[in-house]
Amino acid sequence: MNGTLPRIVLAAQPSAGFDYELIVAPANVNIVPGGSTPALSFNGGYPSPVIRAKQHQPVRIRVVNQLNEPTTIHWHGMRIPIGMDGVPFLSQTPIMPGEAFDYEFTPPDAGTFWYHPHMNSVEQLGKGLVGALIVEEAEKPDFDxxxxxxxxxxxxxxxxxxxxxxxxxxxxxxxxxxxxxxxxxxxxxxxxxxxxxxxxxxxxxxxxxxxxxxxxxxxxxxxxxxxxxxxxxxxxxxxxxxxxxxxxxxxxxxxxxxxxxxxxxxxxxxxxxxxxxASHLENRSLPKLPLNPIPAPDLDNAETVKFAFEWNANITPIKKDGKVSYNFWAMNRRSWEGMSKGHIPAPLATLERGKTYIFELSNLTQYHHPIHIHGHTFTVLHSNKKDIIPFHSDTVLLGKNEIVTAALVADNPGRWMYHCHIIEHLKTGFMSYIEVT
Missing domain, CATH: 2.60.40.420 (Cupredoxins -  blue copper proteins)
Structure with a gap:
């Protein structure tokens, strides 16, 4: 990674040549009968547009910010270049009100993914800025x-x-x-x-x-x-x-x-x-999905990295303006410090590109935590609480006092967000990043 952030373009420029354009703006939506909800939306409503891409083919998406605050879009579960990952300051500059950002990537994996902002996450996601991203297989299975x-x-x-x-x-x-x-x-x-x-x-x-x-x-x-x-x-x-x-x-x-x-x-x-x-279908069977090209971990030569997820019992600090700074959660005894332009904290771990690592994920709390990593896919290997047939996942759910081992090949260079996906946990300490050099 050379430290250069992708460029911002003005929303006023024409959108020809894009597969999708997402307008991020307030909109009233109808979720309950007879009631109107002052939501935040993609393209004026909810549910959000379903973005459909094709495995191994590039997709271009322009995001136009018509909010009164900055935003970005993260493509959850996608193994794409760091500049397209949508984390403010870590991988791109925020999309300011009235600006647009052009995302372009080629999905290596087919399947069910989604998209959402990575700024002011409790409110922006909570009020409706969430949508599905479907990557169709190179050879589409025959579902009806x-x-x-x-x-x-x-x-x-x-x-x-x-x-x-x-x-x-x-x-x-x-x-x-x-x-x-x-x-x-x-x-x-x-x-x-x-x-x-x-x-x-x-x-x-x-x-x-x-x-x-x-x-x-x-x-x-x-x-x-x-x-x-x-x-x-x-x-x-x-x-x-x-x-x-x-x-x-x-x-x-x-x-x-x-x-x-x-x-x-x-x-x-x-x-x-x-x-x-009514249909004329008979004797149908379920098509078999082709496996994704997730790199196979070299377990014999893997290095183990331990991560402890626990409650932060420190006295809650008071900020200079007198407001309480809530930090309830810690990863390896460290609560996320936050980041801004010119201030990026140290990574939680630094991985060597191309090397296999086994993450030992220890939940030392009484609550569930879905641990999500950007830009990579885990091969989930073992749990001390349940039997596991190894499978691939970008979000590993840890139960109470559960320890899970999951391997990955650190093949995607960059600074990759690593956090609990319960959004309030993310916002109160359960977030950091992994750097692949």
Whole structure:
């Protein structure tokens, strides 16, 4: 990395030659009946536009900031160059009000990903700046329906006005819960699917806080991909935890009779229902997804790096303006100091490019923490709490007192954000970065 940040361009310039343009601006949206919510939006509404890219083909996206504050866009789960990662000051200068930024990258991996700002995250994500990024396989599998389902628990009252997005009492626990659980901005929606069809169901947890426990009324529903990465052998869905930032692709064969249903739930709460409509499909089977080209870790020559995630019990400091500076969480006894132009703290760890590392992730708290790394993909190897068949993931969910080992090949140079994806934890200490030299 040479320290040069990508250029900012003015929003007034023409947008010809771009695959997508995202206008970031306030907008009133309808989430609850009869109520209007003063949200922040991409292109004037919610759900946000689904961006569809193609594996191994470049995609160009112009982001225009019409907020009254800076923003950036991070492409969650993507192994792309550092200059396109969307972290303010670390990888790009913030997109100021009235400016635009051109993102261009070539996805090496196919699957289910998403996009969101990495500035003022509690508010910008909490008020609606979240969207799905689907990278289609170089050779597209033959599904009869492909559903993209963004899970978001809105912090709103019955009239649509916002409740508190965060409170200190909740930030040092599991985060502040919302009141209205939605799929694509609707409460328990129903989608029509062809009877007897092979259906791909993509769940994306774009919430700030909630850990969903996904299950299905279909006993034959199959897990086919985790966090955008196909698994070598499909696994029958029983109940799968999905923390903020995580994705889950399921495959189902729809019932053959018209009017029959499959319901997916969070615990016992219905999330979304599929209902069958007439089709001529018969004897369908689930297509097999091609594996992504994740570099294989060299475990025999790997170096182990230990990370302890724990509660910060220090006395909460008071800033010069008299306001409380809440820092509840620490990684290796260090709470994130924040960063700004000209002030980038030291990395939490420095990795040698091309070398394999085993991250030992130790959760020393009583709460769940989804640990997300930018620009790389983990190969999750082992847990002291549950049996694991190794799989690829960019967001590793750690349970209470759980220790997970996960390997990665440090093949992408740059300064990569590394944090808990419960947004209130991120904002109160659980964030740092890894430098690959």
């Amino acid at each position: 329906e492909d559903l993209v389902l963004c899970m978001k628990n809105w912090h709103i009252n019955d009239d649509g006005s916002f409740t508190a997005l965060t409170t200190p009492q909740n930030a040092f626990r599991m985060g502040t819960p919302g009141r209205v659980m939605t799929i694509n901005g609707q409460t328990s929606p129903t989608y029509e699917v062809p009877a007897g069809g092979a259906i791909r169901v993509r769940f994306l947890n774009v919430d700030n806080t909630v850990v969903y426990m996904v299950n299905s009324t279909d006993p034959d529903a199959q897990i086919i991909a985790i966090d955008g990465n196909p698994i070598a052998q499909a696994v029958t869905l029983k109940q799968h935890p999905m923390a903020p930032g995580m994705r889950l692709d399921l495959g189902v064969i729809a019932p053959s009779k018209v009017g029959e249903t499959i319901t997916f739930k969070h615990k016992n709460n219905p999330l979304v229902t599929l209902t069958t409509v």
